[in-house]
C-alpha cells in the first residue's frame with residue numbers, strides 16, 4: 001500500500017509537519033532533479049493558493065505561466081466535471097468531437113492553418129524540429145542545420161536541448177543534435193552570417209522567458225522572416241511561455257504591425273490551464289513536411305484537454321483587454337518602485353509577462369516574498385519574474401506591489417546589493 005500523506009490542517013499535522021513529511025518521502029523516492037521552495041500547496045481559488053495550514057499566497061507565477069485563469073475557475077471546473085464523467089481519453093486511433101473545433105479555433109486566432117496536438121512544451125518543440133528536418137531533407141540531405149539564439153530556452157528533451165542557447169542545460173548531455181548554431185539575439189548581422197542554404201529552421205522566442213524576459217526587436221524578427229524565405233527554411237516561433245494571451249495578444253508575434261507570421265508555432269503552458277497540452281500550429285507549406293505515420297502521440301489532444309482549451313479560448317477573448325491594461329498598470333507601479341530602489345536595473349516585458357532585473361541575485365527575495373504571501377520566481381539569476389493570472393485586477397497588483405516594496409526594503413536594509 002502506498003503512503004498517503006495527510007497534508008490538511010489539524011493540530012498534529014501543522015504546516016511544518018506537512019512540509020517535513022512531504023520532503024522526506026520525496027527525498028527518498030524521487031529523482032532529485034528539483035530544488036523546490038519550502039512550501040506545500042494544498043488548494044487554490046482565483047488568484048490565490050493555500051498551504052496546508054490555510055495560509056494564503058497571491059500566485060503571481062501561476063505554475064510558470066500555466067494557471068492563466070488562476071485556480072478552480074468555475075467555468076473550467078464545470079467543463080472538467082462534465083467531460084470527466086463522459087470520456088477523457090481516446091488515443092488518436094479514433095475521432096472525438098473536440099480536436100477539430102480547437103484546431104479551427106487556433107487557425108483562426110493564429111493565421112496558421114494546421115495543428116498537431118501533444119502534451120508539453122518540449123514535446124511540441126520536438127515535433128516542430130522534426131518538421132524542419134523533414135522539410136530540409138526533401139530539398140537536400142545537406143539541409144539539416146538549425147539556427148537558434150543565445151540565452152533561449154526550448155525544453156529538456158534532446159532536440160529541444162540542442163537548440164537551447166544556455167550551456168548549463170546542455171553540457172551534461174552532449175553530444176546533442178548536430179548542426180545547431182547559436183547567434184546573439186537582436187543581432188541582424190550575426191543572423192545573416194549564419195543562415196544559409198543548409199539551414200532547415202530558425203527558432204526564436206519573441207520574448208525570451210527563462211532567459212530573463214528579453215524581447216526581440218521587430219526588425220530582428222523581420223530579418224529572420226526574410227532569411228527563412230530567402231533560403232527556404234522554416235521560421236519557428238516558440239510561444240510556449242509568451243503565447244496564448246500572455247502579452248495581451250493571442251500570440252506574441254501579433255504585437256508586430258504588419259504581423260510577422262512564422263511557418264510553425266509551438267504553444268503549451270496556458271492553453272489548457274494546467275491539463276497538459278502542447279500544440280504545433282503550422283502553415284500549409286510547413287505542414288506538408290509531415291505525412292501520415294511520421295509523427296504521433298498517445299495522449300495528445302485528448303477530449304478532456306481539448307474541451308478545457310476550447311473553454312479557455314472563449315474566456316481569453318473576453319480577457320485580452322484586461323491583460324493589456326493590467327500589464328501596463330503593473331509595469332507603471334514597478335517603475336515607481338525602480339525610482340525608490342537603486343538596485344532595480346530594469347523593468348521589462350509585455351502584458352502580464354514581466355521581469356524586474358536586479359543588480360544582484362534574486363533568490364533570497366523570492367523566499368522573502370513567499371514568506372510575505374506572494375509567489376514569484378527568479379530567472380537568469382537576477383531577474384524577478386512575474387506571470388500573474390489573466391484574471392488579475394488592480395487589487396491583486398496593488399497587493400503584490402506593496403509586498404514587493406516590503407521585500408525590497410528588507411533587501412536594502414540587509415545590504416543585498418552590496419554583496
Ligand SMILES: Cc1ncc(COP(=O)(O)O)c(C=O)c1O
Nearest residue numbers: 120121122153154155209240241
Ligand atoms: C519558451 C519555452 N519553451 C519550451 C519550454 C518547455 O516546456 P515544457 O516544460 O512544457 O516542456 C518552456 C518551459 O518553460 C519555455 O518557457
